[in-house]
Amino acid sequence: MGGHSCCYKQKLRKGLWSPEEDEKLIKHITKYGHGCWSSVPKLAGLQRCGKSCRLRWINYLRPDLKRGTFSQQEEELIIELHAVLGNRWSKIAAHLPGRTDNEIKNLWNSCIKKKLKQRGIDPSTHQPVADSAVASSEKNSGASSDPRVPVAANAEAGGLLEQLTPSAAEESITSRPGKEVFSDQFLVGHEAAASSGRSSLGFFPFGLAAADCVVQSHLLWPSHDLAMSAAAVSASIFSTSVAAPTPPPACLDGASIGSWYEADCFAGGRRSVVEESRGGGGGGMFPWSDLPTSDKDIQAQLGGEGEGEELKWLEYLHGALPPPLQPAQTAPFGAGTQFAASCLSNWQQSQQFLLEQQQIQAPEIYGKDFHHQIWNPNLSKPQI
DNA sequence: AAGAGTTGCAACCGCAGGAAA
DNA sequence: CTTTCCTGCGGTTGCAACTCT
Numbered sequence: 001m002g003g004h005s006c007c008y009k010q011k012l013r014k015g016l017w018s019p020e021e022d023e024k025l026i027k028h029i030t031k032y033g034h035g036c037w038s039s040v041p042k043l044a045g046l047q048r049c050g051k052s053c054r055l056r057w058i059n060y061l062r063p064d065l066k067r068g069t070f071s072q073q074e075e076e077l078i079i080e081l082h083a084v085l086g087n088r089w090s091k092i093a094a095h096l097p098g099r100t101d102n103e104i105k106n107l108w109n110s111c112i113k114k115k116l117k118q119r120g121i122d123p124s125t126h127q128p129v130a131d132s133a134v135a136s137s138e139k140n141s142g143a144s145s146d147p148r149v150p151v152a153a154n155a156e157a158g159g160l161l162e163q164l165t166p167s168a169a170e171e172s173i174t175s176r177p178g179k180e181v182f183s184d185q186f187l188v189g190h191e192a193a194a195s196s197g198r199s200s201l202g203f204f205p206f207g208l209a210a211a212d213c214v215v216q217s218h219l220l221w222p223s224h225d226l227a228m229s230a231a232a233v234s235a236s237i238f239s240t241s242v243a244a245p246t247p248p249p250a251c252l253d254g255a256s257i258g259s260w261y262e263a264d265c266f267a268g269g270r271r272s273v274v275e276e277s278r279g280g281g282g283g284g285m286f287p288w289s290d291l292p293t294s295d296k297d298i299q300a301q302l303g304g305e306g307e308g309e310e311l312k313w314l315e316y317l318h319g320a321l322p323p324p325l326q327p328a329q330t331a332p333f334g335a336g337t338q339f340a341a342s343c344l345s346n347w348q349q350s351q352q353f354l355l356e357q358q359q360i361q362a363p364e365i366y367g368k369d370f371h372h373q374i375w376n377p378n379l380s381k382p383q384i
Numbered sequence: 385a386a387g388a389g390t391t392g393c394a395a396c397c398g399c400a401g402g403a404a405a
Numbered sequence: 406c407t408t409t410c411c412t413g414c415g416g417t418t419g420c421a422a423c424t425c426t
Binding site: 014015016017051052055056059060102103106107109110111 | 391392393394395396397
């Protein structure tokens with residue numbers, strides 16, 4: 001158990017990914033889905049372990065990643081979520097569409113921790129440093145049943161629950177860590193919103209009115225003003241669902257598509273991709289969630305189409321070919337999947353636009369800058 | 385200009401839990 | 406029921422880029 005059995009079998013590449021490897025992986029997953037990750041490297045022709053492929057895809061190659069620096073609202077939201085969820089980066093990431101747990105974790109360790117300390121707040125307890133000693137001693141004495149639960153978070157979450165749902169609060173205090181109930185209901189709220197199709201502005205966890213949610217946010221983060229709390233709360237729920245999002249107008253230029261992509265494609269209504277990709281089922285908002293998920297399916301497609309019919313990926317990437325989703329494939333999955341194809345298609349168009357506008361030739365910008373440029377639709381000029 | 389120190393981030397490692405055999 | 410395999414998560418490491426002296 002443990003370790004990567006796949007890594008022992010043969011000498012596999014480690015370290016940074018080359019553009020060629022990225023291309024292979026993107027090509028494979030876009031066409032066939034990932035299926036069983038352990039078989040992806042073989043099927044995609046990569047000298048990597050499946051785990052490495054999965055990580056690379058989730059943290060870097062997914063076309064829906066935001067990239068770029070975190071906004072103030074995002075940072076505030078991360079702090080608030082961390083107060084409730086602790087170091088559960090994947091849970092936190094689920095509330096920040098387009099952000100990965102790894103990205104958030106890095107931000108926390110490298111930046112937010114420092115900022116909180118500068119503000120005189122203990123990043124682990126979310127309490128003023130003067131009180132942290134008391135908090136930590138309580139924690140050490142077993143006040144919290146979950147060693148990862150910040151004491152302050154327990155108290156705050158419990159308090160909020162008491163106001164809002166007495167029975168849940170009681171349960172949280174007597175039998176469960178407060179954050180479990182809080183976060184579960186928070187997530188349940190998101191799920192409910194996602195399935196109900198209500199406007200994100202009209203729905204809040206626990207069935208709260210917007211103002212209540214702002215107050216909650218303020219309680220969790222008392223040092224910032226209410227307007228910021230409102231912004232943070234808005235951000236926190238912008239992954240809740242509305243009806244099928246509107247694809248961007250075809251007339252948008254690259255920068256506008258980028259803006260649309262964030263403002264509408266993301267905010268307009270879907271659960272986070274993290275949830276989506278982790279067996280969320282249902283929506284199938286992105287192509288890979290509707291693609292074959294079993295090795296048999298993939299093998300069948302590989303065998304059926306044959307290598308001779310291999311997609312001309314570079315042409316596809318540069319917009320000369322339509323996305324590889326066939327109408328027959330998308331039709332059974334409804335508007336969500338069609339939108340996914342549209343989303344990917346527009347993403348491809350934006351990449352084409354960038355390439356054309358900037359007269360960049362891939363080999364010149366390969367490597368870190370290439371990826372940063374290619375995957376960030378908001379960038380307007382090469383960062384070389 | 386060059387070396388040392390710092391920072392940011394991509395990637396790896398080990399573990400836990402669930403599913404399949 | 407046990408074993409094996411696979412996935413996902415959180416912690417940690419390594420390195421390139423940046424800043425400071």
